[in-house]
Structure formats: C-alpha cells, structure tokens
Amino acid sequence: MRLQLAASGTAATPASPRPRRADSARAPSALFLLSLACWWCSSLALAQDNAGSWGGSIEGRGNYFWERSTRVIVPEVKATVTAPDGTHLGAGYLLDAISSASISAGAGNDQVATEYRHGLGLDAGKPFELGGSQLDLGVHGIYSTENDYTSLAVGLNSSLWLNEKNTKLSLLATGVSDQIKSNADPSFDGHLKGLSAGAGIEQVLSPVLVLTLNYQFGYLDGYLGNPYRRALSAAHAPEREAPPGTRYRHGISSHLSWFIPATDTAVHLLYATYVDSWDVAAVIPEIRIYQQLTRDFLVRPRYRLYAQTKASFQRPKYPAGWDGPTTADPKLSALTTHTVGLSLEYRMSFLAHTVFDFAKDAWLDVAVDRYFSNSSFGNAVLGTAGGRLEF
Amino acid sequence: MSQALRCLSLAALLALLAGCQHVAPYEREFLARPGMDTSKREAMRGKFSAHVYESREAGMATSEHAGGGCGCN
Numbered sequence: 001m002r003l004q005l006a007a008s009g010t011a012a013t014p015a016s017p018r019p020r021r022a023d024s025a026r027a028p029s030a031l032f033l034l035s036l037a038c039w040w041c042s043s044l045a046l047a048q049d050n051a052g053s054w055g056g057s058i059e060g061r062g063n064y065f066w067e068r069s070t071r072v073i074v075p076e077v078k079a080t081v082t083a084p085d086g087t088h089l090g091a092g093y094l095l096d097a098i099s100s101a102s103i104s105a106g107a108g109n110d111q112v113a114t115e116y117r118h119g120l121g122l123d124a125g126k127p128f129e130l131g132g133s134q135l136d137l138g139v140h141g142i143y144s145t146e147n148d149y150t151s152l153a154v155g156l157n158s159s160l161w162l163n164e165k166n167t168k169l170s171l172l173a174t175g176v177s178d179q180i181k182s183n184a185d186p187s188f189d190g191h192l193k194g195l196s197a198g199a200g201i202e203q204v205l206s207p208v209l210v211l212t213l214n215y216q217f218g219y220l221d222g223y224l225g226n227p228y229r230r231a232l233s234a235a236h237a238p239e240r241e242a243p244p245g246t247r248y249r250h251g252i253s254s255h256l257s258w259f260i261p262a263t264d265t266a267v268h269l270l271y272a273t274y275v276d277s278w279d280v281a282a283v284i285p286e287i288r289i290y291q292q293l294t295r296d297f298l299v300r301p302r303y304r305l306y307a308q309t310k311a312s313f314q315r316p317k318y319p320a321g322w323d324g325p326t327t328a329d330p331k332l333s334a335l336t337t338h339t340v341g342l343s344l345e346y347r348m349s350f351l352a353h354t355v356f357d358f359a360k361d362a363w364l365d366v367a368v369d370r371y372f373s374n375s376s377f378g379n380a381v382l383g384t385a386g387g388r389l390e391f
Numbered sequence: 392m393s394q395a396l397r398c399l400s401l402a403a404l405l406a407l408l409a410g411c412q413h414v415a416p417y418e419r420e421f422l423a424r425p426g427m428d429t430s431k432r433e434a435m436r437g438k439f440s441a442h443v444y445e446s447r448e449a450g451m452a453t454s455e456h457a458g459g460g461c462g463c464n
Binding site for chain 2: 057059061063065074076078163164165166203204205206207208210211249251257259261264265266268274276278280282290291292298300306308311331332335337345347363365367369371373375377380382384386388390
C-alpha cells in the first residue's frame with residue numbers, strides 16, 4: 001500500500017512492524033476452497049462416463065511497472081484443467097514486489113522499501129447443454145495478502161450462448177471483503193465490504209464484426225482511504241484522510257471488433273464511461289489494431305485515453321472550518337492520461353511434428369506501454385512478457 | 392460535448408445491432424483469427440494493466456481483482 005504514498009509525496013511512513021495476519025479472512029477463504037474442491041471432485045466423477053479428452057492451459061508471465069519513485073515486478077502463473085465434459089478448474093498465483101523510495105529516509109539518505117503482496121486465484125465452471133443453447137456456470141475467488149492489507153473476493157459468473165453462439169448473455173456478481181492495517185499506527189483497523197454486479201451481451205453482427213456491451217454496478221462500504229495519506233489543512237497539521245464511507249458507481253462499456261480480410265487486420269474499438277457517487281465521471285476510448293504479419297506473427301499497437309472529473313470533496317488544501325470528507329489522493333483530482341503501447345505475439349508452430357509438437361499452438365508475447373499522466377503520480381512504463389500453452 | 396458523444400455512440404450501436412445477420416459456424420473463419428479471438432491471450436496481461444489503472448485513476452476495483460497492492464482502495 002505504501003506505493004501510493006511515496007508517489008503522491010505525502011506524509012512519511014516509518015519502518016514496518018511485524019506483519020499481521022487477518023484471521024477473520026481465513027474462515028471464508030477455507031470454506032470457499034473446500035466448496036470448490038468438493039464441487040470439482042463430484043464433477044470429475046460424473047465426467048468418467050463421458051467420452052472426450054482432457055485439456056487445459058498454462059500461462060506464465062512477468063510484468064514490470066516503472067514510475068518516478070516506484071518499481072513493481074509481478075511474476076504470475078495460471079493453470080487451467082478441463083475435463084471431457086467441459087468442467088474446468090483454474091488456479092493462479094502472483095507475487096507483487098513493490099519497491100518505492102521511503103520519504104522517511106530524508107534527503108541524502110534515501111532508502112528503498114520493498115513490500116510483497118501474494119495473490120491466489122481459483123475459478124471453476126461447468127457448461128450445460130440446453131437444447132440449442134449452452135449455459136456456463138462458474139465461481140471465482142481471489143485471496144490477496146500483504147503486510148497491511150488483506151482482501152478476499154468471491155463471486156459467481158454465468159454465460160448463456162444462444163442462436164448458434166451468435167449471442168452471448170453474461171451475468172456476474174462478486175463480493176469483496178478487505179481488512180486494512182497501518183504499519184505506522186498499529187491501532188488502526190479498517191474494513192471494507194464491496195459488491196460488484198454486471199450484465200453483458202456479445203453479438204456477432206456479421207462474419208467480420210462482433211459487438212460487446214456491458215453494464216457494471218459497484219458498491220463499496222467501509223474505509224475507502226489510505227491510512228498513510230495525510231490531507232492538508234489551513235487550520236491544523238495534516239491529518240489522516242477521511243473520505244466518505246460509501247461509494248457506488250455505474251459503468252457501461254462497449255467493444256467493437258472488426259476484421260479486414262484484405263489486409264489481415266483486426267481493429268478493436270473500445271469505449272467505456274462511468275459515473276460515481278463522489279461525482280467522479282470518466283470517459284475511456286481505446287483503439288487496438290492487430291496486424292497479422294505472417295501466419296504466426298502479430299503486432300498490436302494501441303492507444304487509450306482516460307479523462308476524469310475530480311471528486312466533489314477533493315481539495316489541494318482544506319480551508320479552516322471544513323468538516324466534510326477529506327482526501328489527499330492524487331487520483332481523485334481531475335486528470336487525463338494517455339497510454340501508447342506496442343505488443344508482439346508469436347505462435348510457435350515451427351514445433352509441429354517434433355518432440356515438442358504439443359507446444360505448436362503456444363503463444364509468446366512481449367508488450368511495452370508508455371503511460372502519460374498529468375496527475376502528481378507522473379508518467380510510467382508498463383512492460384510484460386509471457387507465454388501461453390493450450391493442451 | 393460529452394452528452395453528444397454518448398448519444399452518437401448509442402445511435403451507432405443501435406444501428407449496428409439492427410443490421411446484424413445470422414452467422415453460421417462455417418462462416419466464422421475470420422472471427423477465429425488470432426487478431427479477433429484475443430480474449431484468452433489478453434486475459435492475464437489485461438488484468439495487470441487494469442490493476443495499474445485502478446491504482447492511478449479513480450475507477451474502483453472491478454470484480455476481477457481483489458483489493459490491495461498499490462493502495463488501490
């Protein structure tokens with residue numbers, strides 16, 4: 001969590017005490033894991049009667065984030081197994097290694113503090129044939145822990161394919177429970193509950209055109225600030241920020257994919273917008289172009305624009321007598337960002353008919369994005385490289 | 392400006408939906424090309440980008456992510 005503090009240039013964070021464990025988060029996560037295991041075992045038993053073959057995928061990736069005073073390295077891996085009847089189980093793990101300059105070190109004695117976040121994700125699903133339609137039902141969960149933040153998200157998702165898979169209807173609901181600590185103040189104990197629900201439709205419009213529309217509602221209730229940030233006041237010394245205790249958001253997004261056969265080009269146009277109860281509204285247009293240079297080699301340039309208004313209670317410095325909510329969060333100010341990126345993808349079809357024939361459909365990719373922001377966070381570079389193998 | 396853009400977008404989407412045709416499975420060659428069928432390949436790296444955006448922009452964490460990391464709450 002310290003990453004944001006260092007980047008925003010607010011108050012100092014002393015050395016971390018012994019990390020705490022969030023005991024309250026263990027029970028639901030264990031229950032969730034147990035439920036997944038039971039469901040998976042029963043599905044496997046049913047699958048024995050079905051003809052077909054096992055399949056799955058494995059993906060490994062290294063991500064990198066570079067900013068003026070922050071570096072983040074994120075190695076991650078995910079594996080999915082699919083039974084002959086279509087039942088699938090996925091598990092993933094990631095490590096966030098966040099290094100940031102510690103302001104408390106002072107000028108001339110700069111120190112780099114490194115924090116680690118561990119994330120474990122599980123998902124499972126099963127398809128059901130309904131006449132000419134197919135219904136996919138699934139569950140997903142993510143457990144994330146670092147020395148001052150523990151989070152558990154559990155949800156349900158479903159997709160209904162209609163009309164010879166020309167139309168897909170999707171529903172999604174996820175609950176989140178977070179526990180927030182402060183290494184600077186052991187007495188601080190914050191909690192955050194959240195609910196996210198969404199609905200979407202994907203429609204094949206023609207042999208070269210697909211349109212997706214989504215709506216998402218999000219609700220958060222609890223401590224929505226950062227215990228390390230201090231809001232400036234004209235009347236007294238900086239105090240821990242105290243934003244409103246609830247926040248809800250309505251968002252819509254669209255995605256149009258268009259293939260141009262003459263040039264082997266796929267153009268993806270994305271547009272999203274949202275408005276929330278803090279008076280933050282944003283528009284997010286994006287374009288991605290996938291150009292197939294050979295049968296197995298793709299290049300993908302992209303551009304994304306993000307523009308938002310500020311939160312109604314956001315002030316650079318709060319006047320004397322202010323008794324409303326406060327924040328020192330740079331991302332709640334009015335801001336505009338631009339992302340320009342390039343990705344290269346290569347399919348390893350040259351492995352066909354060798355001892356590595358199983359990997360002939362594996363994809364390797366590398367991507368670099370340059371992120372420009374007029375907020376006090378400044379500009380950044382995102383990099384990622386990885387590979388995905390389906391078997 | 393923003394309102395006009397939204398109305399224009401909505402009108403364009405409705406026009407597209409109105410003009411859609413039924414596409415049989417054997418007509419999906421182009422839809423299966425790597426440049427069109429990107430959902431699986433983009434999923435993991437897209438989550439990383441989304442996590443970065445959530446820590447640097449005011450969008451709330453979505454259902455695909457647990458909180459934490461980068462002070463994203």
